[in-house]
Amino acid sequence: KNEYLAKTGSKGLFGESGYSVLEQIWGRPTLDVNGITGGYQGEGAKTIIPSWATCKITMRLVADQDPFDxxxxxxxxxxxxxPDxxxxxxxxxxxxxxxxxxxEGPWLEAAGRAIKTGFGIDPVFVKEGGSIPVVGTFKEVLGLDTLLLGWGQSDDNAHSPNERFALKDFERGCYASLALIDELSKVKV
Incomplete structure (x- = not known):
């Protein structure tokens, strides 16, 4: 927790009790308020009571949650x-x-070998709390699991201000992708 606070510059954390910071990030559902708008938005003071307000919310779901429900x-x-x-x-x-x-399984083992080829180190596979909607569709409609591999670093600030992606990681990711094609061709199904 302290390391996360130091890296992010946050003064405190809020989340589900009983789960570590990483468990909350990697595998718990979320409800996020992405933006609130209403009333006077310009510079300086304005003494009005807004007649309207909007709020944009997103939710990250975990396995077995139905988005419509x-x-x-x-x-x-x-x-x-x-209020009424x-x-x-x-x-x-x-x-x-x-x-x-x-x-675990042959596909993930092949990916591990490919990552080691591209990056020179054994990968650490973790859950990632993110969304790529078609992954759920592939699972539901085709019955197929999807292999998702990220080449960036945890401090790349993905989807944040000053997002970046190092050229060296792009190059390593290209080598790992080529190695993955080779490794997958060897998997017996």
Missing amino acids: ICDKAEKYIRKIC YVSCEVTKHGGARGVVVPT
């Missing part, structure tokens, strides 16, 4: 806490199921 539950809760004298409109923009990919 979760959206319905979130909307029901929002409407429950909304406030109009509330909820717009849903779709969703995707969360998945868990197996952490």
Whole structure:
């Protein structure tokens, strides 16, 4: 926890009790407020009472959560806490199921060998709390697990201000990708 606080510059953490910081990041569902808008937005003071406000929310799901069920539950809760004298409109923009990919098997072993070829070190496979909606679709419709490999570093600030990706990691990722094609061609199914 202290190392995470130091790396991120945060003054404190908020999350589910009973789970470590990494467990929360890697494998727990989230509900995030991405933005709030309303009232006067310009510089300086303005004494008004806003007539409207909006809030953009996203939710990261984990395996076995149905996005439509979760959206319905979130909307029901929002409407429950909304005062009677406030109009509330909820717009849903779709969703995707969360998945868990197996952490062992011939495909992952092939990926491990390819990563070692490209990067020169044994990989550490971890869960990652992110979303690529088609992964859930592949699992649900095709019954296939998806192998997701990231070439960046934890301090690359992915999806954040000053996001970066080192050229050396791009090059290593290219070598690992080539090695992966070779390694996968050797897997017996």
